[in-house]
Amino acid sequence: MRLPNHIGIIPDGNRRWAESKGLSKEKGYGPGINPGLTLFKLCQQAKIKEITYYGFTVDNTKRPTEQRIAYTDACIKAVEILSKENADLLVLGNSDSPMFPKELLPFTARRTFGEGGIKVNFLVNYGWEWDLNSLKMAEPTQRNIINCVKSAEVSRVDLIIRWGGRRRLSGFLPVQSIYADFYVVDDYWPDFKPEHFFQALQWYKEQDITLGG
Amino acid sequence: MRLPNHIGIIPDGNRRWAESKGLSKEKGYGPGINPGLTLFKLCQQAKIKEITYYGFTVDNTKRPTEQRIAYTDACIKAVEILSKENADLLVLGNSDSPMFPKELLPFTARRTFGEGGIKVNFLVNYGWEWDLNSLKMAEPTQRNIINCVKSAEVSRVDLIIRWGGRRRLSGFLPVQSIYADFYVVDDYWPDFKPEHFFQALQWYKEQDITLGG
Numbered sequence: 001m002r003l004p005n006h007i008g009i010i011p012d013g014n015r016r017w018a019e020s021k022g023l024s025k026e027k028g029y030g031p032g033i034n035p036g037l038t039l040f041k042l043c044q045q046a047k048i049k050e051i052t053y054y055g056f057t058v059d060n061t062k063r064p065t066e067q068r069i070a071y072t073d074a075c076i077k078a079v080e081i082l083s084k085e086n087a088d089l090l091v092l093g094n095s096d097s098p099m100f101p102k103e104l105l106p107f108t109a110r111r112t113f114g115e116g117g118i119k120v121n122f123l124v125n126y127g128w129e130w131d132l133n134s135l136k137m138a139e140p141t142q143r144n145i146i147n148c149v150k151s152a153e154v155s156r157v158d159l160i161i162r163w164g165g166r167r168r169l170s171g172f173l174p175v176q177s178i179y180a181d182f183y184v185v186d187d188y189w190p191d192f193k194p195e196h197f198f199q200a201l202q203w204y205k206e207q208d209i210t211l212g213g
Numbered sequence: 214m215r216l217p218n219h220i221g222i223i224p225d226g227n228r229r230w231a232e233s234k235g236l237s238k239e240k241g242y243g244p245g246i247n248p249g250l251t252l253f254k255l256c257q258q259a260k261i262k263e264i265t266y267y268g269f270t271v272d273n274t275k276r277p278t279e280q281r282i283a284y285t286d287a288c289i290k291a292v293e294i295l296s297k298e299n300a301d302l303l304v305l306g307n308s309d310s311p312m313f314p315k316e317l318l319p320f321t322a323r324r325t326f327g328e329g330g331i332k333v334n335f336l337v338n339y340g341w342e343w344d345l346n347s348l349k350m351a352e353p354t355q356r357n358i359i360n361c362v363k364s365a366e367v368s369r370v371d372l373i374i375r376w377g378g379r380r381r382l383s384g385f386l387p388v389q390s391i392y393a394d395f396y397v398v399d400d401y402w403p404d405f406k407p408e409h410f411f412q413a414l415q416w417y418k419e420q421d422i423t424l425g426g
Contacts, residue, residue: 059425128391129358135348136361145345167395170425174387178341182380182395212272212383 002205004158006050007043008180010172011036013164013188015067020188026070028190035192036078040085042197043118050119052154053078054172055091058127061099068099075124076103082122083107086114092151093125100125110153121154128171149175156180158209161200163189181207215418217371219263220256221393223385224249226377226401228280233401239283241403248405249291253298255410256331263332265367266291267385268304271340274312281312288337289316295335296320299327305364306338313338323366334367341384362388369393371422374413376402394420 011032018028036053043051055075061068080103082089091107093100104124131150138148146152151173157180160172165186169177183200187193224245231241249266256264268288274281293316295302304320306313317337344363351361359365364386370393373385378399382390396413400406 057425062426132345132348132358132388133353135345136351136353136355138349140346140349142349145342148349166420168393169382169391169395170423171391174391175345178382178384178387180381182382207379210383212270213275 001201003046003048003201004181004204005048006052006155006157006159006176007048008052008054008157008160008172008177009036009039010054010160010162010170011164011189011192012162012166012170014071014190016164017188017190024066026064026067028188029067029070029074031190033074033078033081035189037081037085038194039192039197040082040087040118040120042194044086046201048118050121050155052121052123052157052173054170055093055122055124055126057123057171058094058097058099058125058130059171061125072099072101075122076101079104079107079122079124082120083113086117087120088112088116088118089120089122090153091122091124092154093123094127094130095125097125123173126151126171128174132174146175151176159183159200159204161185161196163187163192163196179209179211214414216259216261216414217394217417218261219265219368219370219372219389220261221265221267221370221373221385221390222249222252223267223373223375223383224377224402224405225375225379225383227284227403229377230401230403237279239277239280241401242280242283242287244403246287246291246294248402250294250298251407252405252410253295253300253331253333255407257299259414261331263334263368265334265336265370265386267383268306268335268337268339270336270384271307271310271312271338271343272384274338285312285314288335289314292317292320292335292337295333296326299330300333301325301329301331302333302335303366304335304337305367306336307340307343308338310338336386339364339384341387345387359388364389372396372413372417374398374409376400376405376409392422392424 227241
């Protein structure tokens, strides 16, 4: 079976899930932590080489404070849980900003946890403008654009899976996502089921790879 | 009805259409010219402010010569046809390359044809790396990234419609497409029907706009 090397994960729909249960919006983030671990284990079993979670973005920090606290807390917990697995873990985002949780500063250089193996990137206070801005500092002779962005540690994405039904990238790694195939799950992220992942892999297998050629 | 200001058009599936008719692949491009004009008129009637056609890319120029000649010819004809309409027309791409057709050089600065009105961008020998490369020449103090790319004349895209069933951007205006909603039509581009456009607008109307917030 043809597998993606690198899967991007956009776990959207937490707030709509909370509302659908009659809960206030910020209650939707905590129930997104376990699905993240389940998906990690499925990727590991499937021998996926790299995964990137869209934690939260600079854009997201404009939301009400109680939501910001709740999604930041969920990201901290998720990274702590992943650091108990076998993974090469990196948290990536604008860590110069007060919106970046200090608990995650020790993860901003890639480190091997357990036996390592799968590369896991977790985007925290990530911004597409922050990412591309470093191109302005690049040497014009440096040809490869991926090497010049702040997310240079993150490789080209083959498959993006987005939960919550929306069909857009919302700033997710614009350079690495240029050729990515984009699979949308209508269910909200807290309603994650392993079938979503298997269906996405099955769909991906049927796509051709042309890299724009 | 909530309308997109700017629609990106990815007219894919020409070669698969030709093969499905028992024709050689390069025969699929000519039948894509009329759909382009029909779609232009529908956008005009719907009072869309700006449209961008994905003509051909730097990546595409690696294809066999007879295909390259055929799609280049189709792009030249499409631009000539559009220049007989009321439109503010711009052809955008790497015009320093021999792959850029000299017939389209007069269109590389925006000009008003007829009474003007709708902005039409036609990407010809466009490359995402070519586009982003100019960021390397930008002043680090220049905050707005869209203003620093080669396609700075092209505004943010609200809705991308891709024909031919594939769910990926394939390098289409990465900066302007950051927040775009992405609608996929399974039919091949030469099988364009006005319903595709109306269905895409209907779908778009139901999406929320958050710009990542």
